[in-house]
Amino acid sequence: xxxxxxxxxxxxxxxxxxxxxxxxxxxxxxxxxxxxxxxxxxxxxxxxxxxxxxxxxxxxxxxxxxxxxxxxxxxxxxxxxxxxxxxxxxxxxxxxxxxxxxxxxxxxxxxxxxxxxxxxxxxxxxxxxxxxxxxxxxxxxxxxxxxxxxxxxxxxxxxxxxxxxxxxxxxxxxxxxxxxxxxxxxxxxxxxxxxxxxxxxxxxxxxxxxxxxxxxxxxxxxxxxxxxxxxxxxxxxxxxxx
Numbered sequence: 001x002x003x004x005x006x007x008x009x010x011x012x013x014x015x016x017x018x019x020x021x022x023x024x025x026x027x028x029x030x031x032x033x034x035x036x037x038x039x040x041x042x043x044x045x046x047x048x049x050x051x052x053x054x055x056x057x058x059x060x061x062x063x064x065x066x067x068x069x070x071x072x073x074x075x076x077x078x079x080x081x082x083x084x085x086x087x088x089x090x091x092x093x094x095x096x097x098x099x100x101x102x103x104x105x106x107x108x109x110x111x112x113x114x115x116x117x118x119x120x121x122x123x124x125x126x127x128x129x130x131x132x133x134x135x136x137x138x139x140x141x142x143x144x145x146x147x148x149x150x151x152x153x154x155x156x157x158x159x160x161x162x163x164x165x166x167x168x169x170x171x172x173x174x175x176x177x178x179x180x181x182x183x184x185x186x187x188x189x190x191x192x193x194x195x196x197x198x199x200x201x202x203x204x205x206x207x208x209x210x211x212x213x214x215x216x217x218x219x220x221x222x223x224x225x226x227x228x229x230x231x232x233x234x235x236x237x238x239x240x241x242x
Contacts, residue, residue, distance in 0.1 A: 146224045
């Protein structure tokens with residue numbers, strides 16, 4: 001797939017003015033904007049992940065079709081370990097419990113808002129790739145196993161996913177926090193060589209827990225189309241600029 005210059009779709013640095021005020025957490029710009037309502041929403045615990053960024057919103061409208069840009073306020077603290085350049089907005093389909101990437105989305109020019117081109121009502125949530133090296137490698141490994149596990153018995157899928165996650169949690173790199181400089185450099189080079197974000201090594205930011213890693217494996221076992229998997233696949237297809 002060709003790489004798209006997302007800057008062309010970013011509504012621009014003047015947008016944060018639409019979000020002035022404590023209650024302005026989101027806005028919509030586009031056709032039939034006057035008939036659109038945006039409310040805070042949330043995901044169930046088993047739907048969410050360490051990759052969630054910012055506020056989950058629900059867009060409601062009586063119109064059958066809308067066309068425009070959804071804006072969601074974020075702060076630097078919302079990103080934590082998440083690589084901002086990988087953050088994209090997903091549409092949550094409640095009928096079949098799927099997440100799908102919106103057509104175009106990303107972090108705004110000022111880093112204080114997310115934007116997404118949308119064409120309908122529903123719940124929208126932003127996800128990005130966690131720069132914790134063990135969790136990132138777990139996402140990468142399970143994404144690679146996705147095709148092999150298609151159609152497999154649920155117990156088999158769960159067993160394989162958990163085995164991969166547990167194996168990565170037992171590697172020396174998972175237990176040698178905060179790492180010596182040579183190991184950090186090797187892990188960063190390996191990630192960048194495969195087009196992944198450089199792992200985050202910051203003693204002021206806690207690494208992902210074993211529970212975070214195993215929770216992703218559990219979600220993957222239920223459905224391989226997790227937001228992080230879709231982001232990883234887009235990276236491989238060079239359809240996600242990092």
